[in-house]
Amino acid sequence: MTAGRNNLTTILDASGRLPVHAPARPLFGLSFEELSEALADFRLPPWRLRQVRHALYRQWAASWSEVTTLPQELRESLEKAGFAPGLPGIVETFRSVDGTERYLIAGHDGQTVETVWMPGGDGGEAGDGSGSDGAGDDRPGEDSGEAAYQRATICVSSQIGCAVNCQFCLTARLGIIRNLTAGEIAGQVVAVLKRQQVEMGRDRINLVFMGMGEPFLNYDAFMDAVRLLSDEVGIPVSRMTVSTSGIVPGILRFAEEPVRPKLAISLNAPDDIVREAVMPINRKWDIAEVLDAVRKVPLRAKERVTFEYVLLGGVNDQPEHAETVARLLRRANLPLKVNLIVWNPGPDVPYTMPKAEDVAAFQEYLVGKGVPAYIRRPRGRDIYAACGQLKRTVSG
Structure with missing residues (x-):
């Protein structure tokens, strides 16, 4: 996506309120096919991938804590792997x-x-x-x-x-x-x-x-x-x-x-x-x-x-x-x-x-x-x- 992907920079989230760290591996901006490839190691079924896509592009989630449709364990695993919604702030x-x-x-x-x-x-x-x-x-x-x-x-x-x-x-x-x-x-x-x-x-x-x-x-x-x-x-x-x-x-x-x-x-x-x-x-x-x-x-x-x-x-x-x-x-x-x-x-x-x-x-x-x-x-x-x-x- 960009050479600056791995930089950690303090910015504001999409609500303009809370300081967060810019994600090292943002998912926002990926097509469904690219999303499937990026998350291939998680072996998610298509319906679960569609939930992630919905969180990005219809729910406009700024953090995994907002995505209650996903199990807590999966959200923690995504965060631990460095993945984040990545909505610009x-x-x-x-x-x-x-x-x-x-x-x-x-x-x-x-x-x-x-x-x-x-x-x-x-x-x-x-x-x-x-x-x-x-x-x-x-x-x-x-x-x-x-x-x-x-x-x-x-x-x-x-x-x-x-x-x-x-x-x-x-x-x-x-x-x-x-x-x-x-x-x-x-x-x-x-x-x-x-x-x-x-x-x-x-x-x-x-x-x-x-x-x-x-x-x-x-x-x-x-x-x-x-x-x-x-x-x-x-x-x-x-x-x-x-x-x-x-x-x-x-x-x-x-x-x-x-x-x-x-x-x-x-x-x-x-x-x-x-x-x-x-x-x-x-x-x-x-x-x-x-x-x-x-x-x-x-x-x-x-x-x-x-x-x-x-x-x-x-x-x-x-x-x-x-x-x-x-x-x-x-x-x-x-x-x-x-x-x-x-x-x-x-x-x-x-x-x-x-x-x-x-x-x-x-x-x-x-x-x-x-x-x-x-x-x-x-x-x-x-x-x-x-x-x-x-x-x-x-x-x-």
Whole structure:
């Protein structure tokens, strides 16, 4: 799973209350087949293995003492052998005035990663056309408010830090520290679900893989986490969205997946000149190459590809930029929609927020040209939880 598996580090458990030792042999993150292999020496019958799996992915147990379905002798044997549930722990919580919560969640080596809980969501799913949650019924040009989205969204990280180096993003200041394992990615979600006392099957949860890191640069672990969250935890892939900066090989692999989340592309510029200035990754794969790869992704009925567009004051938010974006996306020949994101400020990041009238005019122009466009509501900006602000900040 990870080189740091055998390190013992004092962290907090998933409830955020009791100090525990990070497990040397965590089971959380293993598929049923991997779980069977890991516990082969115990010679457990399949029904007993299913009880262990249920404890991990449905009961969300942080310790064997919580798993009363298992005999005391077996729990003691598992603990003695160094096995533990291994659910990642929430080390610190920050709460915004708008109800958003940002968490520092510990990995198996004691490194922390950031995860965000947004009650009511941020409108990012509006108009994606998947039909999983009614988003396809929203009209272009209208923001999606609390009345339209009575659910929560969890923003999930795939790496500690990021190698893509988008110039407007605080996470880029960290550089890349390491990839997260599938268990660490899925564990963020489960730790938050447990904290919020979410009831699966009743509460509506959306996942956006848009936190720290580039998911397609940690592709295998990301997709393993998707399968865990879908098959074991019970969150449909139709309620998951992954955002990529345009990693073409990853998009092409994604196109071959039989079961996958919805796709979002971080565009953020009208042309290659501006995009290369704000997103150096464009030097490797330009807009045309990204669009060619996206066209190979087979979309579900009524599904649309989302193009995320961070508006930077005076850089990419002017009428001529809107005109170029509209022309580019109309020629893309894709079922699509645009999420407009007002840039969220961060220390020492040399950009400014766009004017409100420029944001409105940009959206109005796109909609007028037949390009569905929605403005994502900023969530948790005051606690550095908004888009582009995640940097393991330890103060609200």
